[in-house]
Amino acid sequence: MRVSNNLVGLLNFITFLLSIPILVAGIWLSKQGSTECEKFLEKPVIVLGVFLMVVSLAGLVGACCRVSWLLWIYLLVMFLLIVILFAFTIFAFVVTNKGAGKVLSDRGYKEYRLGDYSNWLQNRVNNTKNWNKIKSCLIDSKVCSSFEDKYVNDTVQQFYTENLSALQSGCCKPSDECGFTYVKPTEWTKTANSTTANPDCDLWGNELKTLCFNCQSCKAGLLDNLKNDWKKVAIVNIIFLVFLIIVYSVGCCAFRNNRRDNSYWKN
Structure with a gap:
């Protein structure tokens, strides 16, 4: 198995493990949450947990078991995530550019x-x-x-x-x-x-x-509080965006390896 496949598999295994406490936290909030704030948070947390779990499983199985169609879906989702994250980062900087005490x-x-x-x-x-x-x-x-x-x-x-x-x-x-x-x-x-x-x-x-x-x-x-928080989030997003681009590039290599291996076994 190629190095890129191993690396994609390892990264997605770690992501899968991280998704478990996120999902558990969302379910706990849905059961224990009594305030409007807690109720507001429960759905996004559950959705994030499920999303990370499904995507990481697709990447893990696609890379380690040479399932090209799963890895293709994984790369498509990663590409869309990169585009969305890039757009949100630009948007966050634009809407928080005005305002001060x-x-x-x-x-x-x-x-x-x-x-x-x-x-x-x-x-x-x-x-x-x-x-x-x-x-x-x-x-x-x-x-x-x-x-x-x-x-x-x-x-x-x-x-x-x-x-x-x-x-x-x-x-x-x-x-x-x-x-x-x-x-x-x-x-x-x-x-x-x-x-x-x-x-x-x-x-x-x-x-x-x-x-x-x-x-x-x-x-x-x-809004002033939100502005400062969004600027911090935008900076973190830039770092995360660079990380996603690297993972996406490695994933493309793994996808190419899968296609080569599948072609080899067919021949």
Whole structure:
């Protein structure tokens, strides 16, 4: 058996082993998941696990047992995966190219405006159905509860110097434009003489399940967080893309070996 066949078989055997815990994790989430976040994750995880298992089996059997048609299907799927991954990487860089937090004078944190981000991302979070699911996830993950616990003993001056994350700044406190009076990190007193045109000020509520979760600033904070995550994912995708191209090239050699061997045995 040729070196390329052995290598493709080994790589797909490792991938098959990795697909098992992924599939088990997806099934576990479907049985144990109680929050909207966990329910949202279960299907993609199961699909990913099944996909990796089927593709790796096709590559393993095709390469090691000289089944050319299985290896051909494997290479076709790999080619489509490379194209999709390349397109997604370019797309991720394009949609995350816009948007950044606004630096405030005498503040350790930034504030975020939804209009600063790409229209495609804005449309995703402005969809009521999408945002209700996201908001449920943010509440379930206790982003603002842990935020309150961490800074509960801060005076107003100490709080203003804290380096808050985009989600904490956008979802867990009102905008500085509102001019509310600080009581504690998640409790602010509305002022009657506020003349700001920022609609987020009317949406603020001191209840932990309300706060600024319906605000534009919260959506912007989420997009800023998503933007940074997508850029990291895009960089990982580039590395993975190079790996896939190498595996695809080795797979092509294995496919060519299979055809030669099959022709030899026929003759």
